[in-house]
Amino acid sequence: MSYRIRKTFEKKEKKLVTFTTGGDPDLDTSLKILNTIMNNGIDIIEIGMPFSDPMADGPTIQESSVRSIASGTKINDILEIVNKVRKINNEIPIILMGYYNSIFNMGVKSFASKCADAGVDGLIIVDLQPEEDSELYKEAKEKNIDLIRLITPTTDEERLKTILHNASGFLYYVTVTGITGQNSANVEHLKKSIMTIRSSTELPIVAGFGIKNRRDVEQISIFADGVVVGSSIVNIIKNNLNNKNKMITEIDKFTKDLKKGVKE
Amino acid sequence: MTIKNSFKKLPDEKGYFGSFGGRYVSETLMPLILEVEKEYEKIKNDKIFKEELNNYMETYIGRPSPLFFAERITKDLGGPKIYFKRDELNHTGAHKINNCMGQILLAKKMGKKRIIAETGAGQHGVATATVCALFGLPCIVYMGEKDIKRQSPNVFRMKLLGAEIRSVNTGSKSLKDAMNEALRDWVTNVIDTFYIIGTAAGPHPYPAMVRDFQSIIGEEVREQILKAEKKLPDLLMACIGGGSNALGLFHEFLDDKQIEMIAVEAAGHGIESGNHAASLSGGKPGILHGNKTYLLQSNDGQIDEAHSISAGLDYPGIGPEHSYLFEQKRVRYMSATDKEAIEAFQYCCNLEGIIPALEPSHALAVLKKIAKNYSKDKIVVMNMCGRGDKDIFTIAEELNIKL
Numbered sequence A: 001m002s003y004r005i006r007k008t009f010e011k012k013e014k015k016l017v018t019f020t021t022g023g024d025p026d027l028d029t030s031l032k033i034l035n036t037i038m039n040n041g042i043d044i045i046e047i048g049m050p051f052s053d054p055m056a057d058g059p060t061i062q063e064s065s066v067r068s069i070a071s072g073t074k075i076n077d078i079l080e081i082v083n084k085v086r087k088i089n090n091e092i093p094i095i096l097m098g099y100y101n102s103i104f105n106m107g108v109k110s111f112a113s114k115c116a117d118a119g120v121d122g123l124i125i126v127d128l129q130p131e132e133d134s135e136l137y138k139e140a141k142e143k144n145i146d147l148i149r150l151i152t153p154t155t156d157e158e159r160l161k162t163i164l165h166n167a168s169g170f171l172y173y174v175t176v177t178g179i180t181g182q183n184s185a186n187v188e189h190l191k192k193s194i195m196t197i198r199s200s201t202e203l204p205i206v207a208g209f210g211i212k213n214r215r216d217v218e219q220i221s222i223f224a225d226g227v228v229v230g231s232s233i234v235n236i237i238k239n240n241l242n243n244k245n246k247m248i249t250e251i252d253k254f255t256k257d258l259k260k261g262v263k264e
Numbered sequence B: 001m002t003i004k005n006s007f008k009k010l011p012d013e014k015g016y017f018g019s020f021g022g023r024y025v026s027e028t029l030m031p032l033i034l035e036v037e038k039e040y041e042k043i044k045n046d047k048i049f050k051e052e053l054n055n056y057m058e059t060y061i062g063r064p065s066p067l068f069f070a071e072r073i074t075k076d077l078g079g080p081k082i083y084f085k086r087d088e089l090n091h092t093g094a095h096k097i098n099n100c101m102g103q104i105l106l107a108k109k110m111g112k113k114r115i116i117a118e119t120g121a122g123q124h125g126v127a128t129a130t131v132c133a134l135f136g137l138p139c140i141v142y143m144g145e146k147d148i149k150r151q152s153p154n155v156f157r158m159k160l161l162g163a164e165i166r167s168v169n170t171g172s173k174s175l176k177d178a179m180n181e182a183l184r185d186w187v188t189n190v191i192d193t194f195y196i197i198g199t200a201a202g203p204h205p206y207p208a209m210v211r212d213f214q215s216i217i218g219e220e221v222r223e224q225i226l227k228a229e230k231k232l233p234d235l236l237m238a239c240i241g242g243g244s245n246a247l248g249l250f251h252e253f254l255d256d257k258q259i260e261m262i263a264v265e266a267a268g269h270g271i272e273s274g275n276h277a278a279s280l281s282g283g284k285p286g287i288l289h290g291n292k293t294y295l296l297q298s299n300d301g302q303i304d305e306a307h308s309i310s311a312g313l314d315y316p317g318i319g320p321e322h323s324y325l326f327e328q329k330r331v332r333y334m335s336a337t338d339k340e341a342i343e344a345f346q347y348c349c350n351l352e353g354i355i356p357a358l359e360p361s362h363a364l365a366v367l368k369k370i371a372k373n374y375s376k377d378k379i380v381v382m383n384m385c386g387r388g389d390k391d392i393f394t395i396a397e398e399l400n401i402k403l
């Protein structure tokens, strides 16, 4: 298990996790955004590796991928972003999120080494489930990188066992059936599902997809160990493309507000 | 007779054809896809299901489709005897409905209430809309904006059949993006929705299932050619988008080692131009739309846009079984350009009185070129997998004719 992830979850308060696509709208601004986020006490950062065909993402994150690719971002640049973040902050867990083709194309072994060198702690690969992840799992484990497993509203008891086998780091509960940035989670259902999962695992459970604002964060961090906010931040990027200073200020304000919503 | 290294036994239990195939989808879809597999395994050899399917194949689709000796083309090319397997005569005008009929019966068995599909040329969309009308299920078809424009007759047909068309304007605005959008719909409506995939691609069990439903083409050909010629063909030919009509023809014969097979990808403006849809000739292995297969992609693993005049072939991937047959060299993969396909299209109209779809026109274009390499005693069967009514506007535009 990644040392940084373990350390982070040893602290009692609930975790706030953000998602932004690396290189959106460009590499420099993307790094500034991450700095702003980290300065506001965000606990874990997820950095999206842009992909041309992000089939699990709604329009907001699709467009952020398009912007990032259009500005010339390569997968190696994402690793370079991690490198740069590490120079400023050596504690915060960094999770790369993306699609398997980016990794397969680079070569699984080579990708895992580069991740380790850059200081990546975990990977969330949206289209790679336990049936297919043994190769990446092996390479990642050797380097103490956690392959974060996803649990969803369609996961039944049988499937949960498959997912929990070999799971490490934390678990990512996808709160809605659907794509990113669309529907909001039903808090009561969500609570029940997370309670059910808790009875089968010691791993922390972080909830993501459809968590949009401080209110969602307040409600969901009562029973989840952490919450992920993605599309709402990416929307701020999208709405301020021709004023990068304002983009940063708005993200600063927004993430400060989110942080206030986190339950101790 | 059992053959030791049979090509017909694949995929393995994890859905792999050699190193291709598998299941690369969102976790949300996994339980459902496993259920599709389980249910498909149950019905696939079930006598009652088969009888039901065969009955529709016969009375609704019009199977068996004829095997036609294309005498004038044969004479003109001066090479082998050329037969067309006339799947363009099927109800709705292409092979696509063979698969849709199978899948909708499965969807019904599974109690699904809503059907979604992606379409490129619109043939799969029309076939899906047709079976949905037949069984009274709501149908939503995702179609790229670019394809909606170039296949307008099919768009209107789908509407007449009661389907809702959702225009997709992301990425290349064609088949690849329609499939992304269909997958996004599926993951959102996972409980009540069945996704009828139109080609032998996608997560396991789709590549195998679509192939199985299309295999009736080859099974009929075996019987028909034995009756007509008292022997098996020497060469089988088909065009390739995702690869379902080609596998439909080939699969039955994969273990008849003496039979040569050629599949034709779309070379668009030419492979060297970079504007093409020939995933095997111009791509490399990767992961997209639920399977590991050959894909057109950049050095960084971003999927490239494909190009073909034929909307049905305009896809940067190919079904995983073809990637396997390619690496095993069981099937030879060649390509034809837009221009060659248009020429073959006109050639077929003029010599045989058959207006072919642009897709099989690609196969015919290659056949025209290679016929001279085969002697007169050889027999070729080409899959005439679709008719060209949908393409007349594209052809008119290419020929600078105002309709």
Ligand SMILES: Cc1ncc(COP(=O)(O)O)c(C=O)c1O
Pocket (backbone or CB within 6 Å): B094, B095, B096, B120, B121, B122, B123, B124, B198, B199, B200, B239, B240, B241, B242, B243, B244, B245, B246, B311, B312, B313, B357, B359, B360, B385, B386, B387
């Ligand atoms: C007539 C026709 N042929 C071929 C294809 C390509 O698909 P496949 O390779 O799955 O047969 C299409 C697809 O739309 C089609 O409409």
